Amino acid sequence: MVTMKTHLREETTAELEQIRSIYPFESHFKTLSHPMDMGAREQEATVHYVDEGEGEPIVFVHGNPTWSFYFRKVILKLKDHHRCVALDHIGCGLSEKDPSFRYDLKSRGIFLERFLDELGIKKCHLVVHDWGGSIGMAFATRNPERVASVTVTNTAAFPSKWISWRIQMCRLPVVGRWINYHLNGFLKAAMVMTTRAPLPKLVKQGYRLPYRKLEERESIDQFVKDIPMSKSHPTYKELERIGEQLSKFKDHQVMILWGLRDFCFAKLFFDEWKMRFPDSKAIAFDDADHFLFEEKADECGDLILTHLKKNPV
Numbered sequence: 001m002v003t004m005k006t007h008l009r010e011e012t013t014a015e016l017e018q019i020r021s022i023y024p025f026e027s028h029f030k031t032l033s034h035p036m037d038m039g040a041r042e043q044e045a046t047v048h049y050v051d052e053g054e055g056e057p058i059v060f061v062h063g064n065p066t067w068s069f070y071f072r073k074v075i076l077k078l079k080d081h082h083r084c085v086a087l088d089h090i091g092c093g094l095s096e097k098d099p100s101f102r103y104d105l106k107s108r109g110i111f112l113e114r115f116l117d118e119l120g121i122k123k124c125h126l127v128v129h130d131w132g133g134s135i136g137m138a139f140a141t142r143n144p145e146r147v148a149s150v151t152v153t154n155t156a157a158f159p160s161k162w163i164s165w166r167i168q169m170c171r172l173p174v175v176g177r178w179i180n181y182h183l184n185g186f187l188k189a190a191m192v193m194t195t196r197a198p199l200p201k202l203v204k205q206g207y208r209l210p211y212r213k214l215e216e217r218e219s220i221d222q223f224v225k226d227i228p229m230s231k232s233h234p235t236y237k238e239l240e241r242i243g244e245q246l247s248k249f250k251d252h253q254v255m256i257l258w259g260l261r262d263f264c265f266a267k268l269f270f271d272e273w274k275m276r277f278p279d280s281k282a283i284a285f286d287d288a289d290h291f292l293f294e295e296k297a298d299e300c301g302d303l304i305l306t307h308l309k310k311n312p313v
Contacts, residue, residue, distance in 0.1 A: 007046055007096050012209070016094070019206045023072050025050045027094065032114055034090050035107040038234065043101065047115060048094035049087040053079030056148070056313040057121050058304075060086035061112065063130020063155065064223035065187040067093025069206045070129065074293050077301030082125075082308065087115055089135070091219025093210045099218045104226050106238040109138025116146075123313045127151045127304065129293070130265070131223055134239060141245035149311035150249060151304055152273060153257045153292050154265040158243030159236065160272070163229060164264050166193075170224045180221035187211050187220060193263060194291040203294070251279035255307045257300050259288030281307065 008016075016027070027048060034045040050068050052075055060071040068086035075084045088095040089108060112135060116124065123146050128136035133155025140147045163171075170176045170186055179185035191204050199207075211217050228236035254277045258270040267284075274282050283303065288295045 008094060012094070015205070015209050019069075019202060019209065022202060023069055023206060025052055025068075025072070025075070030115070030118055032111070032118060034101075034103075034114075035110045036102050036104075038104055038106050038238075039110060045090045045098070045101070046096040047087055047090060047111075049085060049115075050075065051119070052084045053082055055082045056308065057083040057085055057124040058308070059116065059121065059124045059126055059136075060084065061126065061128045061132030061136040062086070062089070062092070063132045064092075065190055065211065065220045066130065066207065067210055069093065069209075070291065071127070071293060072206075073297035074127070074301050074304070077297060078304065081305060085119065085121070085124075087112075088210075089219065091222070097210075097216050097218065099215050101218070103219065103222055104238075105134055105138060105235045108135045109142070109238075112136070112139045113143065122146060123148055125149045125151070125308050125311070125313070127153070128155055128157075129153045130155055130290070133157045134242060137242050137246065138238065141242050141248055144248040147249070147253075148313045149253045149255070149308060151255045151257060151307060153300070154259055154262050154269075154290050156265060156269050156272070157239075157246060158272065158276075159228065159239050160269070161229075162266070162268060163227065164266070167224065167227070167264060171227065171229075176224060177221060180224055181217050182214065184211060184217055184220075186224065187217075190291075193289075195289050195294050196261065196287065197295075199294065246276055249277075251277045253311055254280040255303065256280055256282040257292060257296075257303065258282075258284045259290060259292040259295065260284050260286045261288060262290040264290050 031046045067088045071086045126136045134157045137157035256273045
């Protein structure tokens with residue numbers, strides 16, 4: 001079920017078929033030039049993405065340590081009304097993984113723009129989660145005319161002095177590398193700390209599928225290390241730019257959906273979004289966690305549909 005020859009291992013393809021009952025989408029692949037190291041160098045890489053439905057396009061941008069699989073329930077809800085596109089960041093999901101690749105926020109934002117250019121998407125709605133908020137808004141703030149609306153969910157796109165001690169531990173020299181890369185601890189923690197009720201076995205299999213082997217986890221570790229907690233961090237300037245330019249979007253274009261039980265993007269991030277967009281539609285679920293779309297897909301899908309109708313492409 002692919003549109004071209006891919007880099008996927010036979011065992012990955014076989015396991016992918018095992019989760020098709022809950023991730024029933026055709027796999028698409030494109031090979032594009034990808035910037036790395038703040039755009040200082042480039043290398044070709046193959047990106048995997050989902051492209052379902054027709055109509056005004058919605059682009060879903062995931063975070064760490066997830067992939068397009070995270071959006072599956074909402075895509076199923078929306079694909080009869082919109083074209084739903086969800087890419088796997090390079091190094092994540094079913095996209096190409098190479099331990100030598102070095103990515104950062106600025107590079108990923110540039111690649112998102114190239115990816116949308118390649119697909120011929122001139123204007124779209126954005127739905128972002130976790131790191132997808134910063135990546136999506138890196139593209140959006142550089143191209144506000146190409147974004148009709150933004151739905152932000154448990155994410156940030158501005159600097160913050162606060163970080164969960166659990167995430168901070170995964171950033172420690174040597175120790176963090178062992179947790180994220182060697183032990184796959186960042187993903188294992190996500191499987192038990194991001195929803196109120198335990199995830200079903202098949203859903204856990206879906207999240208683990210792209211990150212089973214050691215060399216497949218490099219991007220997870222890079223994402224954690226790319227969190228800029230000081231102005232001296234290489235990514236701080238780009239995140240600061242994004243935060244300053246969020247004002248390019250009007251309140252009616254932004255909807256904020258939040259799981260309040262999130263240990264990572266705590267309520268203070270929700271409050272920051274509301275402060276920046278005081279007249280936006282903001283809904284918090286006090287019985288949902290970081291993986292909001294695992295727990296509130298139907299409710300969020302309905303809210304997104306209404307939001308998009310008010311902000312047509």
